[in-house]
Amino acid sequence: MEPKQLALKLFLDELDVPSNIATVDDRKRVQKAVYLGQRAGADLGYRFGWYIMGPYSPGLTRDYYGLAEAILSGDSPPQGRVLHPKLRERLQKVKPLLDAPNGFASSQEDWLELVASLDYLRRVRRLGSTQARRALAEAKPHLSKWADLADQQLKSAGLD
Numbered sequence: 001m002e003p004k005q006l007a008l009k010l011f012l013d014e015l016d017v018p019s020n021i022a023t024v025d026d027r028k029r030v031q032k033a034v035y036l037g038q039r040a041g042a043d044l045g046y047r048f049g050w051y052i053m054g055p056y057s058p059g060l061t062r063d064y065y066g067l068a069e070a071i072l073s074g075d076s077p078p079q080g081r082v083l084h085p086k087l088r089e090r091l092q093k094v095k096p097l098l099d100a101p102n103g104f105a106s107s108q109e110d111w112l113e114l115v116a117s118l119d120y121l122r123r124v125r126r127l128g129s130t131q132a133r134r135a136l137a138e139a140k141p142h143l144s145k146w147a148d149l150a151d152q153q154l155k156s157a158g159l160d
Contacts, residue, residue, distance in 0.1 A: 001075045005067040007044055008060075010083045011037060014091045015098060021068050025109040028053055030064055032112035033098055039119060039159055040094035042087040048124070054117035054140075055124075097157040104146055114143040115150045119159055 001009070012019050017033040020026050035048055035055045046063075048055040082088070100111035117140060121132035129151075137144040154160050 001070045001077060002066065004044075004063050005070055006077055006081065007083075008034075008063050008067055009071075009077055010081065011042065011044060011087075011091070014083055014088055015095055017098065019064065019067055019071065021064050025107065027061075027064070028109045029112060031056055031060060032109075032116040034060055035116045035120070036094050036097060036112070036157075036159070037091050039123070040157070041090040042083075048120065050120065050125075054113050055120040094157050094159070097153055097159070101149060101153060103149055106143070110143060111150075114140070114146055115154060117143070118147060118150050119154055 009019055011034065012030065015033050015037060017029060018026070019030070021030060031053075032055065034044065034046060034057070038044060038046060046057040046060045048057045050056070083091070097115060098108070098112065100106070100108050104111050104114075114136075118132060118136055121127050121135050122129070125132075125135075127135060133144065133147050136147055151160075
């Protein structure tokens, strides 16, 4: 297992996010969890742009396919390997954000798409709150009605 794949596996394990990428929802879950984990200060070096389902990293895509291939071939992380304690602490800060809260009537993957997208619009595109919500409503009308809930959860995680 290459070092980048090992770091990704440990990162996902720390967040309790399966590294399985069999479905679009699986891949969306990994993309958004890594985006949010990096926003919390656990930077793996992935850079994200905007795509159909919000923040997306082609580099992360290459690495999670490589990780899946390594796991399929029987490769596993060396015993006793863990993330640096500071990275683990930062990921713990964002971990509660990964679960959809009460009142959100869709899937975990849609929740992650919502919070990552709202954060991306504000932090990366540097849109004000009103502009970000407008952009979210245009790009994701099926999710925008929960923008207030996402905003609250981002603040609770310290990502406001």
